[in-house]
Amino acid sequence: MSKSLRMLCMTFLIGSCGILSSGSAPRNLDDACSILQQRPHFHKAFKSTEKRWGVPVNVQMAIIHQESRFRSNAKTPMRYFLGIIPRGRQSSAYGYAQALDGTWNEYKQSTGRFVVRRSNISDATDFMGWYMAETKRRNRISLSNAKNQYLAYHEGQTGYARGSYRKKSWLLKVANKVDRRSSMYRRQLKGCDRL
Numbered sequence: 001m002s003k004s005l006r007m008l009c010m011t012f013l014i015g016s017c018g019i020l021s022s023g024s025a026p027r028n029l030d031d032a033c034s035i036l037q038q039r040p041h042f043h044k045a046f047k048s049t050e051k052r053w054g055v056p057v058n059v060q061m062a063i064i065h066q067e068s069r070f071r072s073n074a075k076t077p078m079r080y081f082l083g084i085i086p087r088g089r090q091s092s093a094y095g096y097a098q099a100l101d102g103t104w105n106e107y108k109q110s111t112g113r114f115v116v117r118r119s120n121i122s123d124a125t126d127f128m129g130w131y132m133a134e135t136k137r138r139n140r141i142s143l144s145n146a147k148n149q150y151l152a153y154h155e156g157q158t159g160y161a162r163g164s165y166r167k168k169s170w171l172l173k174v175a176n177k178v179d180r181r182s183s184m185y186r187r188q189l190k191g192c193d194r195l
Contacts, residue, residue: 023073023119029065032058032185033192042070045122053129058189059146060125062182063153066174067098072119074098096124107131128153135160146182147175 026038036043046057068074072095093100095118099107107127108114116123135141135152139160143149152160154171165171 023071025070029069030184032061032188035061035070036192039070039121042121045125048122049125049129052126053133053143055129055132055143055149056186058182058186059132059144059149060128061185062146062178063128063150064096064124065181066150066178067093068096070096072096072121095119096121097128099124099127103131147179150175150178 026035026042028034036046043057046060049055049060050057064070074095097118099118104118104127107130108116111126111130113123113126116127118124118127131153132143132149135149135157136143138157139148139152141148141152141160148160151165151171154175155164159165165175
């Protein structure tokens with residue numbers, strides 16, 4: 001095999017490994033510092049969103065953890081007819097922030113950012129910042145209130161205003177979990193070295 005052919009094969013092999021692992025999550029999702037050390041571009045994205053929209057890094061991280069476990073290609077589960085025939089996904093939610101098609105399109109129209117991807121951490125966090133800032137405006141929920149921001153994120157701003165979450169004990173448990181994780185991440189972020 002010629003040297004140039006070997007180099008081409010090696011380049012393809014290395015490049016394909018990067019493609020396959022691009023949707024994978026960082027290790028140790030219970031350690032905010034570890035996440036940001038493994039993915040320095042996450043830290044840049046979180047800080048940019050915090051600066052632009054005012055949403056604290058720990059709140060962004062806690063909600064992304066709940067929505068996608070930091071996987072860029074996260075999708076909702078498939079639905080099946082009779083347990084075997086695929087009927088499509090539960091919703092159009094996709095990416096780090098699990099943004100729905102309609103809400104993602106509204107974000108693009110509102111911000112004028114048309115070349116964005118839900119699988120890009122910077123775009124996903126900017127979407128979250130935009131959505132949560134709108135939630136603050138419409139529902140008067142502090143940007144640092146991870147529990148209620150998550151409830152409005154899950155139920156939609158109108159659903160939150162109607163109190164649709166009150167009849168969903170499972171969702172209230174999830175929101176409390178998001179709130180605890182946000183507090184944990186906030187404490188950890190204070191002690192991160194080199195960030």
